Amino acid sequence: MNIDLRHLRCFLAVAEEGGFTAAGRRLHLTQPTLTRNIRTLEESLGVRLFERSTRRTELTDKGKILREAVTPLLRQLDSTLGDLQKGEKLRIGFSWGLPEGLSRLAARFGEETGVGVEFIRCDTPQAGLDTGEAHLALLRSAPLPKGLRGVLLFEESRIAAVPASWQLAERTELDWAELAGLPLVVNTVSGTTFPDMWPDGSRPVVGAECRNFDEWLEKVAVGLGVGTAPVSAARRYMHPGVRLVPLTGAPTVPAYLAHPSHGAHPQAARFADQTWRAADELQHA
Template sequence: MDIKQLRYFVAVVKEGGFSGAAAKLHLSQPSLSKAVRTLEEQIGFQLLERTTKRVNMTESGQVFYKRALYILAEMDIFEKEVNEVKVAGSGEVRLGMIESVKNWIPNVLSWYRKQYPDMHVVLKEVLGRNDIEQALRDYAVHICLTNEFIDEPDIVTAPLYTEKLVLVMSASHPLANRDTVHLADLSEEPFIITSKGFQTRKNITEAFEEAGVGMNYSYDADRFETILTLVEAGIGISIIPRNYIGEVVPDHLAIRELDSPSLERTVYLAYVKNRYRPPAIDALLQRMLESV
């Protein structure tokens, strides 16, 4: 006994005979009649009483019919759910990201919400390279936005855009009155820098080393949010991605671009190469790549 046989039997009952059911099912009447007869042989009792004008269910057929309707209804729900899983997976997309993409990602997510309103989006902050690789391989995230180029055979790292790293200071800082600031001007300033192991720290230290300028390391912090809070309070200066600040610079902050090739970085989109991604998740990945 299979689902197709149940559908055939139910169609015969609903149409009141084999001819109407055969037309609805796009089958020949002899094929349909044979399929129902085979079903009766398999279950071991008669379902229908056949007359020249119409068919009627036997008493056992009535019980079987009710159960068949229930099974088919459940099967329809199951098929819909399977199709939803095929398109959307669990209905959740998990996106790893670095802080500086906070002003880039909203446009992409706005489009995504319109296209896939039922998808739940989880944004996870993933910073260090080891954390990124582990999050991708453990399926903790589907996609990761990072400033780390990951050279691994199982991970694709595609460039999205480049961003400047700029000097940030309190608007009341003496250097804020200058139109041009050089790295040499910062050697004695208390510097707030991202923690060891972060790519941004590497970019900054390389810029100072290339310029032959020393740094006055005063504070380490994991997050740009913390760094800006300290800068705003006049505790020190820092260098962070321009995109993190946004288009409008707050009145209490001042920023300056510094002349160093190391103070520019690429933001990448990273994902596991051979991982199956449901269409609803793959659509987000493709949209990000197309937004470059």
């Protein structure tokens, strides 16, 4: 018989609500869709489950029998499915600088789905997706690496990071082109600034390399070079040896929430989509 859970849930909602209109509101279905599901169920069983009139919808004797049988079965199924979700975790990897407001969206997601969200720092090129530690990752790179898909949450302007001991730190503003004449501190794993972003023939030399944001900050502080970061770094990271100077003419930094194209956690795409829809909350928290 061509019967599935959708048909049985529609049947039970109409039986409990006493009508199609109230049942449609409960299930967030249009009345034609609900009616079609009930008709399919009746045709598959070969019996009438409801007596319909212009004023009321009542269960037939066969409908009452089905309701008595289906009610405990669906309740037990829902309870079992809920128990399976308990303790399930969705791990989100990041290398540095989680957007403001993301933790609030994660908490809301957990309340709605029963799936908890954990944030884990992973200093790898794909913030834990490449090692399997994370189900989703915040990546600041464009385009996304092959094998990943995701949503663009926002694009952020940059700020320059210069050693506080340099005279350059007294400037109120720097231009992107000026940085080409200065040594650059490059985070080779999770950085957003590399020499090839400048035109050929006017690229900065590499003053130092590192593998994470903390090392990057320390190398700038001791005067090995300059760097750039999203402007949110000015709010999230402070270092007495580093001055953050407004930067003009610089390319923006995209922020993606990414997951594997194949074999992703069942809730990964759902969380990414919900976060994308609420992206304004991330920048205006």
